[in-house]
Amino acid sequence: MDLTNFLSLAILVLAASAVSWDATPFNPASVPLAVRSPYLSAWLPQGAGTPLNGAWPQFWTGSILGWAGYIRVDGDTYTFLGDPVVAGAKSAVQKSLEFTSTQSIFVMTAGPVDINVNFLSPVEPTDLLRQSIPFSYLALSAVSNDGGSHNVSVYTDISAEWVSGDDSLTVNWTTTTGNILTHQVMLENQELFTEHSDHIQQGAAYYSTLNSSSVTYQTGQDAVVRAQFINNGVLANTEDPNFRAVSDNWPVFAFAHDLGIVSTIATAPVIYTVGHVRDPAIQYIVANDVYQPRSVYFWSAYSSVADLISDFVVDYSAALGRAQAFDQKVQSDASAISSNYANVVALSVRQAFGALELTLSKNSDGSWNTDDILMFLKEISSDGNVNTVDVIMPAWPVLLYTNPTLGKYLLLGLLEYQATGQYPNAWAAHDLGSSYPNATGHNAGNDEAMPLEECGNMLIMVLSYTQKSNDVSLITQYTDLLNQWTGYLVAEALIPANQISTDDFAGALANQTNLAIKGVIGIQAMSVISSILGNAVDQQNYSSIVQRYVPQILDYATSSDGLHLTLNYGNESSWGLSYNLYADKLLGTNVFPESVYDMQTAWYATVVNTYGVPLDTRHTYTKSDWELWTAAIMTNTTTRDIFIDSVYQYAADGESHQPLGDWYETLNGAVDGFRARPVVGGHFALLAL
Numbered sequence: 157m158d159l160t161n162f163l164s165l166a167i168l169v170l171a172a173s174a175v176s177w178d179a180t181p182f183n184p185a186s187v188p189l190a191v192r193s194p195y196l197s198a199w200l201p202q203g204a205g206t207p208l209n210g211a212w213p214q215f216w217t218g219s220i221l222g223w224a225g226y227i228r229v230d231g232d233t234y235t236f237l238g239d240p241v242v243a244g245a246k247s248a249v250q251k252s253l254e255f256t257s258t259q260s261i262f263v264m265t266a267g268p269v270d271i272n273v274n275f276l277s278p279v280e281p282t283d284l285l286r287q288s289i290p291f292s293y294l295a296l297s298a299v300s301n302d303g304g305s306h307n308v309s310v311y312t313d314i315s316a317e318w319v320s321g322d323d324s325l326t327v328n329w330t331t332t333t334g335n336i337l338t339h340q341v342m343l344e345n346q347e348l349f350t351e352h353s354d355h356i357q358q359g360a361a362y363y364s365t366l367n368s369s370s371v372t373y374q375t376g377q378d379a380v381v382r383a384q385f386i387n388n389g390v391l392a393n394t395e396d397p398n399f400r401a402v403s404d405n406w407p408v409f410a411f412a413h414d415l416g417i418v419s420t421i422a423t424a425p426v427i428y429t430v431g432h433v434r435d436p437a438i439q440y441i442v443a444n445d446v447y448q449p450r451s452v453y454f455w456s457a458y459s460s461v462a463d464l465i466s467d468f469v470v471d472y473s474a475a476l477g478r479a480q481a482f483d484q485k486v487q488s489d490a491s492a493i494s495s496n497y498a499n500v501v502a503l504s505v506r507q508a509f510g511a512l513e514l515t516l517s518k519n520s521d522g523s524w525n526t527d528d529i530l531m532f533l534k535e536i537s538s539d540g541n542v543n544t545v546d547v548i549m550p551a552w553p554v555l556l557y558t559n560p561t562l563g564k565y566l567l568l569g570l571l572e573y574q575a576t577g578q579y580p581n582a583w584a585a586h587d588l589g590s591s592y593p594n595a596t597g598h599n600a601g602n603d604e605a606m607p608l609e610e611c612g613n614m615l616i617m618v619l620s621y622t623q624k625s626n627d628v629s630l631i632t633q634y635t636d637l638l639n640q641w642t643g644y645l646v647a648e649a650l651i652p653a654n655q656i657s658t659d660d661f662a663g664a665l666a667n668q669t670n671l672a673i674k675g676v677i678g679i680q681a682m683s684v685i686s687s688i689l690g691n692a693v694d695q696q697n698y699s700s701i702v703q704r705y706v707p708q709i710l711d712y713a714t715s716s717d718g719l720h721l722t723l724n725y726g727n728e729s730s731w732g733l734s735y736n737l738y739a740d741k742l743l744g745t746n747v748f749p750e751s752v753y754d755m756q757t758a759w760y761a762t763v764v765n766t767y768g769v770p771l772d773t774r775h776t777y778t779k780s781d782w783e784l785w786t787a788a789i790m791t792n793t794t795t796r797d798i799f800i801d802s803v804y805q806y807a808a809d810g811e812s813h814q815p816l817g818d819w820y821e822t823l824n825g826a827v828d829g830f831r832a833r834p835v836v837g838g839h840f841a842l843l844a845l
């Protein structure tokens with residue numbers, strides 16, 4: 157056993173021993189429960205380990221999302237979900253937690269019965285309709301653990317916290333009965349496209365289950381409804397008529413199921429679905445400063461939320477089958493690299509997809525324009541920008557791996573907007589709007605300027621999409637814009653001005669080597685694009701510029717001892733993660749010689765801290781996405797695995813309570829400011845090559 161394997165094993169043992177339940181593959185900082193959109197984002201915070209009934213689920217920001225669960229066994233009631241304080245219930249004991257790319261599965265022991273609690277957030281990258289559905293499943297199944305038979309019923313509810321960032325606001329609700337039972341709750345004062353503490357103040361939350369003779373429901377004050385179940389095992393089939401504030405005697409929306417006599421054969425699962433729907437979802441700037449309302453893609457197939465829910469509820473077992481196939485594919489592809497790698501990417505999938513929304517516009521006759529598909533991304537936590545280019549770029553590998561066409565739908569909004577001519581700068585815009593869900597552009601040109609960063613990113617992503625899809629539509633339609641951005645790079649990439657890169661928190665710096673690298677790969681990307689378009693003059697022009705620039709950049713940026721690239725030209729003692737070289741491999745442009753990769757690979761092995769290689773010499777922090785982009789370009793497998801194992805060790809270190817933060821300290825594994833950002837899609841860097 158070499159040192160790295162020994163370290164990985166030691167880490168596994170450490171992670172497993174920190175909690176009292178079996179954690180497979182490990183206990184993460186926060187467990188995804190229902191994570192499907194920027195506004196349907198429920199997590200269970202962990203720290204050193206928190207059982208499913210040890211805390212309330214939280215929105216990604218950390219605000220509480222009431223979601224309670226009880227199981228009643230032979231007259232004794234146990235809490236298994238959330239942290240309700242109502243007399244008469246004991247606590248189930250968590251036996252295990254397992255997560256995959258799409259599922260988080262808990263087993264909780266309630267006396268003589270175990271309850272299996274499966275939170276499934278589907279990820280369906282090649283099925284736009286299903287991918288667009290902002291709903292998630294909770295499936296419960298019970299089994300006797302003592303060989304005996306027991307009378308079991310189960311209960312769950314949600315609170316109105318799912319629809320507002322301000323608990324003092326008034327909500328109203330309805331329960332619809334019939335084949336499917338649905339509780340709907342919404343803010344009485346709807347505010348279009350408006351957020352409060354990152355919660356959308358528009359639309360409604362839906363909690364549903366299939367009806368049968370063993371189902372009861374109730375809405376009302378939390379303590380009252382929960383006590384009704386604790387004491388009786390059934391609900392009253394009544395609705396609370398008194399609409400009030402979220403926190404005014406906390407209204408909850410509950411269902412109970414009588415599972416009957418449960419033996420050592422697990423019961424068929426009881427299915428609940430939870431979702432959040434708003435319409436229109438996005439406003440998007442088109443020509444002449446007109447704002448176009450856009451709806452979530454699923455509306456092209458459903459005329460009501462009730463119809464959508466009916467299909468979604470009964471689709472559970474098929475959805476589970478598809479999810480298991482997806483999980484298995486990710487697991488098997490990533491395991492070919494390493495098991496630690498497979499574990500990190502599995503944790504990253506729902507987080508990456510949970511920032512995305514697929515949308516449509518309407519034709520003038522009111523019908524859906526299914527040719528006008530745009531995907532939107534909320535940057536999340538670092539700020540609320542829409543389609544931030546340098547957030548799409550790090551996340552890009554998960555899109556390439558799962559379905560490059562999703563990447564096209566993310567880029568299209570940016571390309572269309574800039575092609576209208578309303579964005580005044582010569583370089584590529586940073587984002588499509590400062591506050592999600594307002595994709596209203598930056599006609600004043602005062603977006604956060606990252607000129608080299610974003611020009612390079614757009615060219616790299618457009619070529620990458622074209623190569624993976626063999627679809628030339630983007631390069632054909634937006635050739636002028638792409639040439640314009642290339643012109644900027646030709647003028648500015650060799651001697652980068654004092655500007656920020658995507659790592660804006662590290663500050664601005666002149667002559668950043670990594671920006672020069674990105675810029676020159678961007679120019680070469682346009683040479684390849686020109687060649688695909690049959691424009692031999694531009695192809696030749698751009699590639700000859702690149703051939704001129706590369707030796708100059710290497711001359712400016714290589715330390716005089718020849719051991720590493722510098723962070724910025726001329727600063728001998730500086731260095732940084734040259735993650736932008738990844739694009740050279742991804743595109744197959746081979747702009748930089750292999751000797752540069754060998755040099756960087758050898759160097760990083762000498763500067764690694766306990767939790768990885770620092771982002772650069774200005775600080776000891778790093779970024780998990782860039783660690784794994786860098787891992788992907790290492791020419792030595794041992795060094796590659798040091799990067800992977802560092803990120804794994806950080807993700808499993810039990811120090812954080814928040815959805816995986818990509819920005820963290822290499823000395824002690826402490827998380828820095830970010831959480832729940834889609835950039836963890838970049839953990840797929842090795843699989844996208």
Ligand SMILES: *[C@@H]1O[C@H](CO)[C@@H](O)[C@H](O)[C@H]1NC(C)=O
Nearest residue numbers: 333334335337367368369370
């Ligand atoms: C649920 O279904 C049962 C029969 O399966 C029916 O008796 C009952 O009325 C339904 N409940 C509601 C609330 O629709």
Ligand SMILES: *[C@@H]1O[C@H](CO)[C@@H](O)[C@H](O)[C@H]1NC(C)=O
Nearest residue numbers: 328329330342343344345346
């Ligand atoms: C709840 O409030 C919304 C928005 O004001 C309104 O459209 C809806 O009719 C109300 N629903 C009920 C049941 O009062």
Ligand SMILES: *[C@@H]1O[C@H](CO)[C@@H](O)[C@H](O)[C@H]1NC(C)=O
Nearest residue numbers: 348349350351591592593594
């Ligand atoms: C989006 O724009 C609307 C005005 O069109 C405004 O009311 C709303 O507050 C904005 N949303 C955010 C999140 O800034």
Ligand SMILES: *[C@@H]1O[C@H](CO)[C@@H](O)[C@H](O)[C@H]1NC(C)=O
Nearest residue numbers: 228307308309388389390417
């Ligand atoms: C099981 O318990 C429920 C209440 O929790 C009760 O209504 C039902 O009669 C019980 N069934 C049996 C077979 O004891």
Ligand SMILES: *[C@@H]1O[C@H](CO)[C@@H](O)[C@H](O)[C@H]1NC(C)=O
Nearest residue numbers: 639642643646693694697698
């Ligand atoms: C090559 O491209 C640069 C940048 O766009 C441009 O300024 C220059 O005129 C081009 N040269 C030729 C020969 O096309």
Ligand SMILES: *[C@@H]1O[C@H](CO)[C@@H](O)[C@H](O)[C@H]1NC(C)=O
Nearest residue numbers: 651652654666667712725726
């Ligand atoms: C950037 O690097 C170039 C080439 O070494 C040098 O001429 C220039 O002075 C540097 N600019 C700054 C601000 O350091």
Ligand SMILES: *[C@@H]1O[C@H](CO)[C@@H](O)[C@H](O)[C@H]1NC(C)=O
Nearest residue numbers: 723727729730731772773774
């Ligand atoms: C060189 O880089 C180091 C580490 O980033 C930094 O502390 C130092 O200030 C830099 N020196 C100059 C002259 O910029």
Ligand SMILES: *[C@@H]1O[C@H](CO)[C@@H](O)[C@H](O)[C@H]1NC(C)=O
Nearest residue numbers: 758761762792793794795798
């Ligand atoms: C790879 O790097 C490790 C140290 O990180 C070193 O021991 C090993 O010799 C290197 N292998 C090759 C083939 O260079």
